[in-house]
Amino acid sequence: MQRNNERWRETDIEKKLTEMPLIQDKQSKEVFFRKVEQQMDKAPKHRWRRWMLPSLTGLIALVLLFLIVQHTIEQPLQITEQSNESDMSVRMDSSAEKQTVSEESSFSGEDNVTLNDVESEEVVIPNFNPTDQSMIHYKQTDQEHLFTIVASDKSASYAIPITLVDPSSTDNPNDYYNRINSFLPVERQVSYGIETFPFDDIVFEINHERTEATMTVPENYSFPEGSSIAHLFRRMLSLMFQSYEIDEVIVQTQNGNPVKLGSYGEITKLDLLALEQQTYKIYQYEKKQPMLVPTQTSESIEQALKAMQEEEPTANIIAPIPKDAEFQLTKTENNLNITFSKGNSLGDNKQTSQMIESILMTAKAFNYDTVVIDLPYKGDKVGNYKMKAKILVPDGVNAITLH
Amino acid sequence: MKTTFDAFYHKYHRDLYQFVFYMVKDSTQTEDIVQEVYVKVLKSYDTFRGDSSEKTWLFAIARHTTLDFFRKQQKRQHRLVELFSWNKTEHDLKDEKALPEEIVVSNDEIQQIYQKLQACSIDQKQVIILRYIQSFSIQETADIMGWTISKVKTTQHRAIKKLQELLH
Numbered sequence: 001m002q003r004n005n006e007r008w009r010e011t012d013i014e015k016k017l018t019e020m021p022l023i024q025d026k027q028s029k030e031v032f033f034r035k036v037e038q039q040m041d042k043a044p045k046h047r048w049r050r051w052m053l054p055s056l057t058g059l060i061a062l063v064l065l066f067l068i069v070q071h072t073i074e075q076p077l078q079i080t081e082q083s084n085e086s087d088m089s090v091r092m093d094s095s096a097e098k099q100t101v102s103e104e105s106s107f108s109g110e111d112n113v114t115l116n117d118v119e120s121e122e123v124v125i126p127n128f129n130p131t132d133q134s135m136i137h138y139k140q141t142d143q144e145h146l147f148t149i150v151a152s153d154k155s156a157s158y159a160i161p162i163t164l165v166d167p168s169s170t171d172n173p174n175d176y177y178n179r180i181n182s183f184l185p186v187e188r189q190v191s192y193g194i195e196t197f198p199f200d201d202i203v204f205e206i207n208h209e210r211t212e213a214t215m216t217v218p219e220n221y222s223f224p225e226g227s228s229i230a231h232l233f234r235r236m237l238s239l240m241f242q243s244y245e246i247d248e249v250i251v252q253t254q255n256g257n258p259v260k261l262g263s264y265g266e267i268t269k270l271d272l273l274a275l276e277q278q279t280y281k282i283y284q285y286e287k288k289q290p291m292l293v294p295t296q297t298s299e300s301i302e303q304a305l306k307a308m309q310e311e312e313p314t315a316n317i318i319a320p321i322p323k324d325a326e327f328q329l330t331k332t333e334n335n336l337n338i339t340f341s342k343g344n345s346l347g348d349n350k351q352t353s354q355m356i357e358s359i360l361m362t363a364k365a366f367n368y369d370t371v372v373i374d375l376p377y378k379g380d381k382v383g384n385y386k387m388k389a390k391i392l393v394p395d396g397v398n399a400i401t402l403h
Numbered sequence: 404m405k406t407t408f409d410a411f412y413h414k415y416h417r418d419l420y421q422f423v424f425y426m427v428k429d430s431t432q433t434e435d436i437v438q439e440v441y442v443k444v445l446k447s448y449d450t451f452r453g454d455s456s457e458k459t460w461l462f463a464i465a466r467h468t469t470l471d472f473f474r475k476q477q478k479r480q481h482r483l484v485e486l487f488s489w490n491k492t493e494h495d496l497k498d499e500k501a502l503p504e505e506i507v508v509s510n511d512e513i514q515q516i517y518q519k520l521q522a523c524s525i526d527q528k529q530v531i532i533l534r535y536i537q538s539f540s541i542q543e544t545a546d547i548m549g550w551t552i553s554k555v556k557t558t559q560h561r562a563i564k565k566l567q568e569l570l571h
Contacts, residue, residue, distance in 0.1 A: 008567055009567075014563060016513060016516050017536060018535050018538070020513060020516070020517065022417070023421055023424045023503055023505050024417075024420075024505070025417075025420040025433075025437070026430065029412055032412075033405070035434075036408065036438055040404070040442055040446070243552075245556050245559075367554060367557055367558070369550065369551070369554065393551075395551070
């Protein structure tokens with residue numbers, strides 16, 4: 001009652017959720033077991049029907065296939081054109097039958113309970129060669145740990161996330177966030193065309209179990225000048241700590257005093273941005289290595305994909321989706337289907353491969369797990385990406401593998 | 404079969420019932436779903452490969468069974484809309500279920516949250532129940548949902564935000 005006139009804080013809601021009462025099953029264990037037992041006894045009838053249907057379909061399909069093949073073999077002297085047509089029809093019939101059988105089979109598999117029984121379609125994780133210049137990363141082993149560090153573009157307009165991939169990590173984020181710029185030496189900055197933020201004076205203390213972060217600076221700390229730097233810095237921290245669910249960073253000097261943080265003035269804490277529904281585009285400075293960068297928040301995935309057709313030449317931002325491309329979307333709970341109907345440059349080329357990587361990252365920002373891409377060209381793959389297949393969204397972006 | 408049933412009942416029944424109940428908010432439907440979960444578990448326990456923990460496996464089955472229930476319910480509601488209603492929306496047809504005794508005796512804040520939980524999406528509800536009401540870790544929740552950890556975190560964050568909006 002007391003909260004009617006005041007705001008519910010997130011922490012209040014979380015606390016109350018943990019206090020939700022235990023709802024008891026009122027029936028006894030014995031009564032319940034009898035019900036389960038009865039249900040188990042009923043089950044075989046269903047299974048018989050489900051099993052019989054596809055089996056009969058399969059049997060009929062095989063008989064038909066046999067008759068058609070037999071018919072073709074018995075008439076070998078017909079003219080070539082006719083023979084070709086027969087071959088074609090046999091292939092088509094048999095594949096159609098296969099499809100029917102397989103559809104029925106998956107229906108019959110309803111009783112086989114696995115973790116994948118709702119979404120049984122295969123999900124593809126692209127394979128990369130070490131020489132591939134991919135902008136996205138998929139975890140190769142469970143032992144691999146990923147940490148997001150950040151840099152900025154040359155004009156200090158965008159925060160660029162960089163995934164550090166450590167195959168043998170301590171999993172302590174403080175080991176990484178307190179030497180961010182050591183992972184981005186000058187030669188790497190040059191090859192990417194990026195700038196680093198002066199993180200060296202800042203000590204981060206991240207407690208990811210408690211989703212807390214503290215940044216401590218020396219008493220005489222001087223924040224870089226520039227009206228938009230504070231905002232860029234906030235965006236950088238938001239990108240870095242997003243995966244730890246950290247909403248705010250405690251900001252203090254070594255003696256516990258507030259810190260003057262550019263246009264934000266003197267502060268003791270910095271609220272982080274949610275950075276959801278981001279639209280990824282390509283940052284490429286003077287033909288250096290391209291990088292994916294979240295550029296803006298979009299209201300919907302449709303808007304995000306439209307925005308991905310807009311370039312920003314002054315900031316070296318390339319539109320990943322060609323301007324002339326036309327596409328349609330179909331969305332299910334976790335999958336995004338994109339069918340391109342137009343796009344002259346779309347095909348098995350680097351530009352399309354980069355477009356796919358940008359789409360995968362944008363889809364990930366919109367909480368999709370997989371993306372199916374269909375292009376108006378005959379090939380079944382673009383670079384490492386299989387077309388018309390569920391491609392898993394990546395684990396990391398602009399990755400640097402350590403060791 | 405009885406031995407496996409006993410073991411699962413002893414270890415997980417309370418949590419399983421709790422999970423399904425908070426999803427469907429109806430004791431009869433909960434009993435039916437939980438029963439179906441046990442049938443599936445007992446039928447396939449021999450083929451359980453142990454790739455995930457037993458508990459995660461059980462709750463993944465419970466999750467799928469509950470989703471199936473919602474799908475069937477949705478189809479039924481569509482048919483009802485088509486058959487009986489010219490002016491009513493689907494939302495109008497949804498019945499307001501009585502609060503369970505355990506919630507009735509709780510304080511006003513708990514009652515509000517219980518009711519607002521209904522307005523969250525199915526995914527959001529599942530994550531909230533697993534994470535807060537059942538105290539599953541993020542990794543366990545991700546395993547049950549078949550999601551990435553970051554997706555669990557985002558869904559959890561959005562669910563809390565949604566509840567926050569609804570409670571104002």
